[in-house]
Amino acid sequence: MTKRQNWTTEPWADSELLECAMVIPETEDCATIAFRAPSGAWFDYQPGQFLTFDLPVPGGTIQRTYTISSSPSRPLSISITIKAQPGSIGTRWLLDHLKPGMRLRAYGAAGQFTSLRHPARKYLFISAGSGITPMMSMTTWAWDSGEMPDIVFVHAARKPSDIIFKNRLEQFASRVPGLQLRFTVEQVEPFSVWPGYRGRLSQIMLGLMAPDYLEREVFCCGPEPFMKSVREMLGSLGFDLAHYHEESFGAPALQEVPVEPAAPAVAAVMSFAGSGKTAACDGSETVLTLAKRAGLNIPSSCNFGLCGTCKVRKLSGEVIMVHNGGISDDEIAADYILACCSRPQGDVTIDL
Ligand SMILES: Cc1cc2nc3c(=O)[nH]c(=O)nc-3n(C[C@H](O)[C@H](O)[C@H](O)COP(=O)(O)OP(=O)(O)OC[C@H]3O[C@@H](n4cnc5c(N)ncnc54)[C@H](O)[C@@H]3O)c2cc1C
Ligand code: FES
Missing domain, CATH: 3.40.50.80 (Nucleotide-binding domain of ferredoxin-NADP reductase (FNR) module)
Structure with a gap:
């Protein structure tokens, strides 16, 4: 059992990896995974919020978002409860491979459903x-x-x-x-x-x-x-x-939005300042898709503007961003955008 003195007075920050402490089977293809902070930090979040994990599946790291199923009233560990559907890659990997002692990077907590x-x-x-x-x-x-x-x-x-x-x-x-x-x-x-x-x-x-x-x-x-x-x-x-x-755990159903008379597509350039790469764009594709086309990887999980994983800083230009709460007004004011749900309107440069 963890000794009392191993806990600190510091709250966990997502710069620290989480260590799997227990895997508890719940139902068929479903388990609760409890994590602790190796430093002994405690967990501060709001009940109903979620974490996004880097999962080292074969073929490269992918991100998946899971609601925290534990409560912040029990702050010494933090749990998620995951259920794999047929064909699952990320959740299946967690169920089949994660064992006590293994460490994963997690981002958050985030979300407004509380x-x-x-x-x-x-x-x-x-x-x-x-x-x-x-x-x-x-x-x-x-x-x-x-x-x-x-x-x-x-x-x-x-x-x-x-x-x-x-x-x-x-x-x-x-x-x-x-x-x-x-x-x-x-x-x-x-x-x-x-x-x-x-x-x-x-x-x-x-x-x-x-x-x-x-x-x-x-x-x-x-x-x-x-x-x-x-x-x-x-x-x-x-x-x-x-x-x-x-x-919503998946992309919300598309809503019928009244469409303005189509403006002629304008050829423009999406630039990635850090790598010097570019991609031609006409306003129809997201920054995430354009980055992928340029051979760059922006980590993403939900792909519908909720989890905040794909946040990047815009250095110039305008985008139309239709998000689902994954970015705050302060971040927008500081020129951050969510790459999965932002479409460039003309030339745009981001810090990647
Ligand atoms: C805010 C939020 C909270 C969430 N909380 C939870 C939670 O508490 N618990 C939980 O279990 N999940 C939760 N999710 C869902 C979770 O993030 C994953 O989206 C979900 O588990 C699917 O990921 P996966 O890796 O299991 O499956 P993926 O590999 O992403 O596949 C998803 C589905 O797509 C299908 N699929 C995969 N690849 C292909 C292909 N090539 N062709 C056709 N179909 C394919 C499969 O049938 C599969 O079921 C949450 C999501 C969000 C956004
Ligand atoms: S991937 Fe979740 S907000 Fe973009």
């Missing part, structure tokens, strides 16, 4: 699949903060054995009346009785699970079609969507 930004008396957490991770962090935080939580925790899974954190949540819920668990599954399993809900989340089910949903601050995380159906359901039930917050 109950701390939206204090409320009552919460409704709605998740599906690995979208349960931020809800686990926020629930543990609420529990540890010492106030009686008022959380209706709705989770949808394919089958009962796919429900991540089921035992831990039931342990929390067995001790206080304010945490109400509402699981729904699409299939039941042989040899065990399923006492919960069955089928996809519907308006009728939601009314039974959380009759006072109109009074609750809602946090939702899961596959895009799931979140879309929750959004539409709440909207059609008269819920004020100013109190609805969601986190």
Whole structure:
């Protein structure tokens, strides 16, 4: 066991590698990985935020973003909970290769999907699949903060054995009346009785699970079609969507944007000051794509302007950047851009 004196009073900074301390199997193809800071630093973040990791997979380093599933109320270690889908490269590598003692570079914590930004008396957490991770962090935080939580925790899974954190949540819920668990599954399993809900989340089910949903601050995380159906359901039930917050693990569905009459494409040059390389551009490609075409690597993870991994400094020129919160107003004012979602408008030079 780590000796008490090995911890320092310093918070972890992402310049220090994280050391894998434990790998805890959760469900099929899903595990929680706990990390510690070798220096003994502690972890300061907001429940619901994420980290981005460098993963040394065969063929080169790639970046992947994972929500922190632990709570900052337990600051001596930090955990992520990962689930690999068929065909996965990064998550599969973590599940198959990461062992206690190995060290990885991680960036963050970052993200705005946190109950701390939206204090409320009552919460409704709605998740599906690995979208349960931020809800686990926020629930543990609420529990540890010492106030009686008022959380209706709705989770949808394919089958009962796919429900991540089921035992831990039931342990929390067995001790206080304010945490109400509402699981729904699409299939039941042989040899065990399923006492919960069955089928996809519907308006009728939601009314039974959380009759006072109109009074609750809602946090939702899961596959895009799931979140879309929750959004539409709440909207059609008269819920004020100013109190609805969601986190996407993949690129959000493209929205129909009214298109201006097409301006003739202008040939321009994207320049990379550090390497002296250039790429021709016409405003249709992102800085990330142009860098790749010039033979340069800008680390990137989400590719939709959320994680902040691809931040670079613009030295001159204009870009159109459509991001999802991965960059702050101060950084924009200091001429930083997210390469994955910025398109040059004319000649642009970046510091790469
Ligand atoms: C803010 C945020 C938080 C997140 N939190 C979590 C979390 O808590 N837990 C978690 O598990 N994940 C989380 N994710 C998702 C995670 O970052 C990865 O995107 C996800 O795990 C997929 O990466 P991968 O390496 O597993 O799969 P990848 O290798 O990126 O592949 C993704 C999928 O694409 C398909 N694919 C891959 N290569 C090809 C190909 N050549 N042709 C066709 N299809 C292909 C595969 O079917 C695969 O399932 C989060 C993402 C974001 C943005
Ligand atoms: S790769 Fe995530 S913001 Fe660009």
